[in-house]
Amino acid sequence: MASATSVNPLRAPLRRLIAAWTQVRLLEPAPEALGLDPDLTTLYVLPRSSLSDSLLLDVLARQQGLPDATLPRHLGDHTLPAQLSLPTTRRHLWQRRRGPRSPFRAVIEAHRDTGRDIQLVPVSIFWGRAPGKRFGLWQLLAADSWRLTGRLRRLLAVMVNGRDLEVHFGAPLRLAELDDGREPSLTDRKAARLLRVHFRRMRSRVLGPDLSHRRTLIEGVARSEPVRRAIEEQAGHSPRQRARLTQRARRYGREIASSMSYPVLRFLDGVLGRLWNRLYDGVDARGLEDVKPLAGECTLVYVPCHRSHIDYLLLSYVLYAQGLMPPHIAAGRNLDMPLIGPLLRRGGAFFMRRSFRGKALYSAVFKEYLHRLLNRGHPLEYFIEGGRSRSGRMLPPRPGMLAMTLDSFLRSQREGGQPLVFVPVYIGYERILEEASYQRELAGGGKRKESPLALLRVVRRLREPHGRVAVNIGEPLALDDFLDRTRPGWRDDSLDAAPPEWRRTAVTELGETLARRINAAASLNPVNLVALGLLATPHHAIEASLLERHLALLASLGREHAFALPPGEPADWIAQTRALGMLEHSPHALGDLVTAEPAQATLLGWYRNNVLHLYALIGLTAFAFRHQPCHTLDDLERLLAPSWPVLVREFAIAPPASLREALADTLERLAEQGLLEDDGDRWRRTSSLTGEEQLRMLGRLMQPPLERGYLLLSVLLGEAPGHFTRDALTERTRQLAERLGRLTGRDSPEFFDARLFASLVQNLEAEGWLRTRDGRLYYGSRLREGALRGQTLFDPALRHRLQRIARHAQA
Known part of the structure; x- marks a missing residue:
C-alpha cells in the first residue's frame, strides 16, 4: 500500500539532513496536551503526500516523545504505515496520481478484523509561514500560501524557509467512533471528508481565506445589486450619468480596497519584529488560546481599544506570530499617504472616509466591500471608539462600523453564511509614542495631519525606553448568541426592506457590551x-x-x-x-x-x-x-x-x-x-x-469624575428645565471645570476635557435622568432628588467651593 512512509533507501540520510536544517518556530498544541492514548495504535495523517512533510514529522515525533512516525504498525495480519495522506483531488493528465484513492480502507479493515481501536492524528505543516529572523525575495517566494505547491516550489521552501516552520497537531480522531459498520469505502470517504474539513479550517486559520484578485473584487462590488441600486437612484434615466457613476463606484472601490499580500505580510513581520525588539522590552500576549479554536469556523472581528497608531501594527504582528491570519483593518483615509499608504494597504488596511453623510454611492460601495470581506470569512479589525483616546480612557463606542457589521451579518445569515464572533482586545502600554502630541491636544492644540515627515519624527524616539506592552484578549462575543439574548425572534424578521426597527438600540447595546469586555481585559503595569x-x-x-x-x-x-x-x-x-x-x-x-x-x-x-x-x-x-x-x-x-x-x-x-x-x-x-x-x-x-x-x-481616585458630575448638575439645576442645549451645557460646565482646576492647582487638561462632559450628558440621558425635546434638555424631580442625595458625599469645604464655582456661572 502506498503511503507517506514508503520504503526509500535515501530516507535515513534525508531525515538527518532535515533534522539539521530545519527549526520549528511554532508547535501547537504541546505534545502532552494532545491527549493521545498510549494503549492505542497511532497513525499520523498529512493533508497531502509530501516527502519533506513526512521527513519533518519523523524528526518531530522523535524530538517531542510522540509515537514513532517511521515504523509500520502491526495489527494481527495487517501492516499499516505510520503516516497516511489524503488523496489529491486534482492532477494534470501527465502526472501519475500520488497516494491511494482510499487511504483509510486498509486501516478500517484492520480495525474490524482485530477489534482494536486506532487513533488518527492530523498534522498541518507550513513552510515559511511562521516569523523568522530572515526575510528576503527567496523567503517570500517560497512561503506557504493557498496556491498548490509543486515539487520545485516545495524544494525551494525547504531550502530557504527551513528555519521558519509552523506545525499544528489536530485532536486525535478515534476510528471506533467513526466506524458505523457500513461499507469500508463509505467509512473511508467519511474519514477523508472529516479530515479534509479539519485541514481546510486549519489552513484558513493560519492563512486566512484565499485572497482573490483585487480587481475582480472591486468589479464585483461595482456590479452588485446594492451599488447598482444606488447608481440608478442618482442617475435616473440617463445612460451617460449611469456610466459615469459606475466608473465613480470603481474609483471608490480602488480608494477603499486593501491589497493584502502574503509576501508583504512576511516582509512586515520581519520589519515589525525588529521594531518591537528595539522599541519595547517585550510584548505580552494573553488569551489567544480562546480565539484559535474559533478562527477556522467563524468570521472573526477584532475590536481593540485605540490608544496609539501602533495598535493595529502590534495586533497584526501578535496574531501572525501566534499562527493566526492577520485581519483586514479599517483605517482612516488620512493614513493613505505616500509611501505609508501602499504598504499598509498591502498589509491588509482598507481605507474609509471620516463621514459618509451626503455620499450615498460611496456608502453603498463601502458597505458592499465590507460585506464581501465578512461573507468570505476574512478576519476584520476596527476600532469602535472611532479615534485614538487622548485621555487614556475608553471612549464611547461609535455606531458606524458596528451597524454595518450587523447589517452584513443579517444579510449573510439569509444567504447561509458562517457565524460571526467579536474579539475584544485590550492593549496596554507602559509608554506610548504619541505622549507629546496628546498633551498638546488636551491643552487645546490642534491635531496635526499625519505625514511621512511626522513618521520620521517618531523614528527619532526609537532609542528611548518604552517598557513593555500587553495585548490581552477579552471574552469573545458571538453575534448570534448576543441577538438571541437581547432580540429574541430576530431570525424571523424580513430583511428585504429597511433595516429592522430594533437595529439602532441593538447596535448601542452591542457597542456597550464590547467596550465593557475590552475594559474587563485590562492589566496593571x-x-x-x-x-x-x-x-x-x-x-x-x-x-x-x-x-x-x-x-x-x-x-x-x-x-x-x-x-x-x-x-x-x-x-x-x-x-x-x-x-x-x-x-x-x-x-x-x-x-x-x-x-x-x-x-x-x-x-x-x-x-x-x-x-x-x-x-x-x-x-x-x-x-x-x-x-x-x-x-x-x-x-x-x-x-x-x-x-x-x-x-x-x-x-x-x-x-x-x-x-x-x-x-x-x-x-x-x-x-x-x-x-x-x-x-x-x-x-x-x-x-x-x-x-x-x-x-x-x-x-x-473617584473625586475628579464626582466633581465633574456635581458641577454639571449644579449648572443644569440652576436654570429652568429646557434652558440648555447639550452643547451649551457641555461648554459652560467645561469652563467651570477649567476654572476649578486652576484655582485648586489641578491644572490638568484631562479634568476639563469637553468630551467627558458630553459623554456625561449622554449617560444621564441613557439612565433616564434627562430627556431631549426640540434640542433642549429637560429634567424632573427625580434628578433634583438624586443630586441632593449625591451632594452629601462631599465634605462641607469641598461642597462650598464647588457651589461657589457653580454660582459664578449664573452670575
Whole structure:
C-alpha cells in the first residue's frame, strides 16, 4: 500500500539532513496536551503526500516523545504505515496520481478484523509561514500560501524557509467512533471528508481565506445589486450619468480596497519584529488560546481599544506570530499617504472616509466591500471608539462600523453564511509614542495631519525606553448568541426592506457590551499603578515608603478584576516608572521622596485612566468615608445608588447584579486591608493613621469624575428645565471645570476635557435622568432628588467651593 512512509533507501540520510536544517518556530498544541492514548495504535495523517512533510514529522515525533512516525504498525495480519495522506483531488493528465484513492480502507479493515481501536492524528505543516529572523525575495517566494505547491516550489521552501516552520497537531480522531459498520469505502470517504474539513479550517486559520484578485473584487462590488441600486437612484434615466457613476463606484472601490499580500505580510513581520525588539522590552500576549479554536469556523472581528497608531501594527504582528491570519483593518483615509499608504494597504488596511453623510454611492460601495470581506470569512479589525483616546480612557463606542457589521451579518445569515464572533482586545502600554502630541491636544492644540515627515519624527524616539506592552484578549462575543439574548425572534424578521426597527438600540447595546469586555481585559503595569498612587496625593509628592505600601494595596485590591499583575515588587515598579522618565526620586535624610513635575503628572494621568475603571466601586466607597467616619450598609447603598449607574456608563464596566452585594464585598475587602473596621451594624474608618491616609488616597481616585458630575448638575439645576442645549451645557460646565482646576492647582487638561462632559450628558440621558425635546434638555424631580442625595458625599469645604464655582456661572 502506498503511503507517506514508503520504503526509500535515501530516507535515513534525508531525515538527518532535515533534522539539521530545519527549526520549528511554532508547535501547537504541546505534545502532552494532545491527549493521545498510549494503549492505542497511532497513525499520523498529512493533508497531502509530501516527502519533506513526512521527513519533518519523523524528526518531530522523535524530538517531542510522540509515537514513532517511521515504523509500520502491526495489527494481527495487517501492516499499516505510520503516516497516511489524503488523496489529491486534482492532477494534470501527465502526472501519475500520488497516494491511494482510499487511504483509510486498509486501516478500517484492520480495525474490524482485530477489534482494536486506532487513533488518527492530523498534522498541518507550513513552510515559511511562521516569523523568522530572515526575510528576503527567496523567503517570500517560497512561503506557504493557498496556491498548490509543486515539487520545485516545495524544494525551494525547504531550502530557504527551513528555519521558519509552523506545525499544528489536530485532536486525535478515534476510528471506533467513526466506524458505523457500513461499507469500508463509505467509512473511508467519511474519514477523508472529516479530515479534509479539519485541514481546510486549519489552513484558513493560519492563512486566512484565499485572497482573490483585487480587481475582480472591486468589479464585483461595482456590479452588485446594492451599488447598482444606488447608481440608478442618482442617475435616473440617463445612460451617460449611469456610466459615469459606475466608473465613480470603481474609483471608490480602488480608494477603499486593501491589497493584502502574503509576501508583504512576511516582509512586515520581519520589519515589525525588529521594531518591537528595539522599541519595547517585550510584548505580552494573553488569551489567544480562546480565539484559535474559533478562527477556522467563524468570521472573526477584532475590536481593540485605540490608544496609539501602533495598535493595529502590534495586533497584526501578535496574531501572525501566534499562527493566526492577520485581519483586514479599517483605517482612516488620512493614513493613505505616500509611501505609508501602499504598504499598509498591502498589509491588509482598507481605507474609509471620516463621514459618509451626503455620499450615498460611496456608502453603498463601502458597505458592499465590507460585506464581501465578512461573507468570505476574512478576519476584520476596527476600532469602535472611532479615534485614538487622548485621555487614556475608553471612549464611547461609535455606531458606524458596528451597524454595518450587523447589517452584513443579517444579510449573510439569509444567504447561509458562517457565524460571526467579536474579539475584544485590550492593549496596554507602559509608554506610548504619541505622549507629546496628546498633551498638546488636551491643552487645546490642534491635531496635526499625519505625514511621512511626522513618521520620521517618531523614528527619532526609537532609542528611548518604552517598557513593555500587553495585548490581552477579552471574552469573545458571538453575534448570534448576543441577538438571541437581547432580540429574541430576530431570525424571523424580513430583511428585504429597511433595516429592522430594533437595529439602532441593538447596535448601542452591542457597542456597550464590547467596550465593557475590552475594559474587563485590562492589566496593571508598573506605570499605571504608580500613576494611581502618585496622582492621588494633593501635590503629587509622597514618601517612597508610603507609596510602596500603597502600590502593594492597589495590586492586592486589583487582583480580582485585573487581567494580569506586573511581576516584581512595588520598589521595582517605582524604579521602572522612573527609568521611563515619568517621576522624580529625591533622596532625603528623613526618607526618600517621590514626586512628579506638572508635565509628568499630566502624562501619568493618561496611564492612570487606562485602568481607573478597575477601582471605580472601591474608590467610590472610600470617597463616602471622606468626611463621614462611619456608615451602615443601608445608608451607603442609598448614598451611592444615584452616582453608581452613571459611573458604570462613564467607565464602561459591567454592573454587578446587585449593588448592595457588591458594596458588602467591597467593605469586607477594605476591612481585610485594615482600612475599615466592622463595628457591629456599621462600618467605621480605621483609627490607624496609615490606614486612614490610604483610604483617603483611594477616595481621591473617584473625586475628579464626582466633581465633574456635581458641577454639571449644579449648572443644569440652576436654570429652568429646557434652558440648555447639550452643547451649551457641555461648554459652560467645561469652563467651570477649567476654572476649578486652576484655582485648586489641578491644572490638568484631562479634568476639563469637553468630551467627558458630553459623554456625561449622554449617560444621564441613557439612565433616564434627562430627556431631549426640540434640542433642549429637560429634567424632573427625580434628578433634583438624586443630586441632593449625591451632594452629601462631599465634605462641607469641598461642597462650598464647588457651589461657589457653580454660582459664578449664573452670575
